[in-house]
Amino acid sequence: MSxxxxxxxxxxxxxxxxxxxxxxxxxxxxxxxxxxxxxxxxLTQIARHGLIDMHIEANGDLEIDAHHTVExxxxxxxxxxxxxxxxxxGIYRYGHAYVPLDEALSRVVVDLSGRPGLFYNVxxxxxxxxxxxxxxxxxxxxxxxxxxxxxxxxxxLKGLNAHHQAExxxxxxxxxxxxxxxxxPRMSGIVPSTKGSL
Numbered sequence: 001m002s003x004x005x006x007x008x009x010x011x012x013x014x015x016x017x018x019x020x021x022x023x024x025x026x027x028x029x030x031x032x033x034x035x036x037x038x039x040x041x042x043l044t045q046i047a048r049h050g051l052i053d054m055h056i057e058a059n060g061d062l063e064i065d066a067h068h069t070v071e072x073x074x075x076x077x078x079x080x081x082x083x084x085x086x087x088x089x090g091i092y093r094y095g096h097a098y099v100p101l102d103e104a105l106s107r108v109v110v111d112l113s114g115r116p117g118l119f120y121n122v123x124x125x126x127x128x129x130x131x132x133x134x135x136x137x138x139x140x141x142x143x144x145x146x147x148x149x150x151x152x153x154x155x156x157l158k159g160l161n162a163h164h165q166a167e168x169x170x171x172x173x174x175x176x177x178x179x180x181x182x183x184x185p186r187m188s189g190i191v192p193s194t195k196g197s198l
Contacts, residue, residue, distance in 0.1 A: 005181070007083035011076045015068040016060040020076045024084050024181050026053025034058040034073060036066045038132040039140075042170040043073075049099075049174030070136040074143025081148040085181065088112055093192040095180030099172040104159035106168035108176040110152050114198040117151040118142050122169065124162045137166060141173075 005024040011017075030047035032040040034056060047054040056077070060069030085091070096109040118141055124134045145152050154173065159165035184192070191197055 005084045005086070007080040009076050009080045009083065011072060011079075013072070016058060016072040018058045018060075018069075018072050018076045019056070020073070020080045021053075021055040022077070022080045022084055023053035024081075026051060028052065030054045030056075032056050034069055035060065035062050036069055036132070038129055039066065039070055039073075039136075042137070042166060045167060045170035046174040046177070049171045050178040052174070052177065066132065066136055067139065071139040071143045074140035075147050078144040078147030078149075081144070085112065087191060088114075088198045089191045090183050090188050091192060092180055092182050092184045092187075093198070095176035095178065097172040097175035097179070099168045099175060101164045101168045101171070102161070104161060104164035104168045105157045106159075106165070106172045107155045107157060108153065108169065108172035110150055110173075110176045110180050112148075112180050112198060113151045114149050115151060116146045116149050118145040119151075119153045122154065122156040122165065124156075124165055125160055126162045129163050129166065134162060134166065137169070 008021040010019045028048040028051045030044055032043055034040055056073060058069050058073055062069060093112050098107050120138050120141060127134060154169055156165045156169060
């Protein structure tokens with residue numbers, strides 16, 4: 001595992017232009033410019049609770065809707081995450097977290113497995129939070145999973161307020177990532193898999 005677990009990735013398509021820079025060993029500082037305020041509020045939760053420094057700039061076709069921007073940020077963040085982890089030697093690999101927010105409670109479990117799998121069990125109490133379509137949150141996680149190559153289980157266990165439901169998911173996601181990427185002193189230089197690679 002290299003000392004600097006950082007990455008910077010640019011994706012430029014006819015729908016979006018995105019740049020993501022991350023540091024897995026940061027302090028949770030973040031800067032976002034996506035044009036989608038609620039989404040940025042959620043991304044802030046990942047950075048702060050995951051202690052991952054994140055800088056994301058996105059210029060997307062918001063005149064249509066936020067779909068491409070949100071999905072493509074997930075894709076590029078996943079690519080950056082995979083790059084920053086390199087061969088994944090010396091890490092815990094697995095992470096989990098339960099996070100409450102008032103009446104809402106979510107559980108997130110992640111395996112940095114090298115295999116993409118999203119298992120998303122969230123029944124939002126309303127379809128929109130302000131003008132943000134909650135369906136896009138699944139698209140973000142799918143994009144991340146497909147390109148970070150991780151297995152990710154997200155379950156909202158309780159919740160009456162859709163904002164709280166979403167926020168607990170993102171906070172728990174950040175905490176689970178933080179656990180999974182943490183260096184394990186007993187696994188120094190060892191890939192945490194009986195196969196020898198992830």
